[in-house]
Amino acid sequence: MKLIGQGRTADIYAYSSNQILKLYQSDFPLAAIQNEFRITQLLHDKGLPVPQARKIIDEGNRKGIVFERIEGQTMFSLMFHQPPRLQERVHQLAASHKELHAQSDDERVLPSQKQVLSGAIRRTQLLSEEDKTRILDYLTRLPERIQICHGDYHPDNVMMNEMKNACDVIDWMTGMSGDPAGDVARSWVILTSGSLPEDADPAIRLGFERFRDTIVEGYINHYMHLSGLTWQEIESWILPVAAARLEESLPGNEAEKVLKLVQDRLNHLDSRIELK
Ligand SMILES: Nc1ncnc2c1ncn2[C@@H]1O[C@H](COP(=O)(O)OP(=O)(O)O)[C@@H](O)[C@H]1O
Ligand SMILES: [Mg+2]
Structure with a gap:
């Protein structure tokens, strides 16, 4: 084969x-x-x-x-092979994510976002028990919704068929039902802290570093524009989503970046809760 x-x-x-x-x-x-x-x-x-x-x-x-088999290429490979069309791809990435979120898990057949996140937070060995308790407590205050969420939405899991001008989404192992803002926060964490595998093509690795900020900002801004969600609503999920990501065996410097996202937010947790 x-x-x-x-x-x-x-x-x-x-x-x-x-x-x-x-x-x-x-x-x-x-x-x-x-x-x-x-x-x-x-x-x-x-x-x-x-x-x-x-x-x-x-x-x-x-x-x-x-x-x-999906005909077409991943959004990731299209982004790097046609840089002049990067902004257009980033907008398609956001639009396709928004489209998934428009559907809900009415039959309640998917795992729930809060259960998935709290399970992972409990399992990580990179946080103290005290910090875990604070994050889990904070998680209970976030919105409870049942929209279709992917759980690992990034440009390598979206395939574009240019003839149909349509996207298909693959790699659903982490599919769940929950608040779209949490699913977007997870994509934000992946895009801001993620690194490509060591053996990836050096030109692509370099290209990704160069375009990373453009991709993250373009994706988030376009998602907010299409959905009416605010940055505060998305941001409020970063703490539990990043904490849960620590449970995955991330390469060293990626784990460090994610841990910093968690620590920065834990430091301001008390004032956040008062604001709510
Ligand atoms: N149904 C499909 N049709 C065409 N290509 C696919 C399909 N599923 C996966 N691929 C290709 O294989 C790559 C890895 O698949 P994926 O399911 O994302 O695996 P992983 O869980 O290892 O990330 C994708 O980025 C895509 O290039
Ligand atoms: Mg994948």
């Missing part, structure tokens, strides 16, 4: 002319794979722009999901 993509958890192969195989590392938990399969299927059936998940298969000692 021809390798067409590689992520942190899986290799992507062409499986047939119109299907791909996402083959997970052999030690990857089966429950997480089943979760991605189930969520992708549910959202596809709901009519969202999501590839169809066809089946789970065994390939040697690894498990994989066969998905409908």
Whole structure:
């Protein structure tokens, strides 16, 4: 099979002319794979722009999901291969995120954002028990909503079909229902602190550093413009979202940046709560 993509958890192969195989590392938990399969299927059936998940298969000692193949390129690769159109791509990225958020999980079949975040905050070893308690307490005061949230929305998880001028969203393992402001805050944290893998093309790594601020600002401003959300509403989620991200095994300097986002906000937590 021809390798067409590689992520942190899986290799992507062409499986047939119109299907791909996402083959997970052999030690990857089966429950997480089943979760991605189930969520992708549910959202596809709901009519969202999501590839169809066809089946789970065994390939040697690894498990994989066969998905409908999306024609087109990731938003990430388009951004770097056509820099003059960067602003347009960034706006499409925001518009496609807003479109997902317009739908709600009325059947309550997705994990809830507050449960996902609080679980991860409890598990991280990078925060003291006292800080965790303060963050968990703060989390309970944030809005409770049931909109469709992706949980890992960034330009490498959005594919653009230029013929149709439409985006499809992939990689739904962390799909959940919750407050869109929290999902946008998570994208903000990823975009501001994320780093590309060590083995990524050096030209792309350099390009990403150069355009990072333009991408983050353009995406956030356009999302606010389309949705009417304010920066305060998005910002209020950064503390729990960043704290929860500490649970993922982030590369060293990325963990440091995320920890700083948490510490800065913890330092002002008491005045924040009084303001509310
Ligand atoms: N359904 C699909 N159709 C076409 N390409 C895909 C599809 N799913 C994934 N890819 C390609 O594989 C890459 C990694 O897939 P993804 O599901 O995001 O894996 P990971 O969880 O490792 O990030 C994507 O960025 C994209 O280039
Ligand atoms: Mg991905």
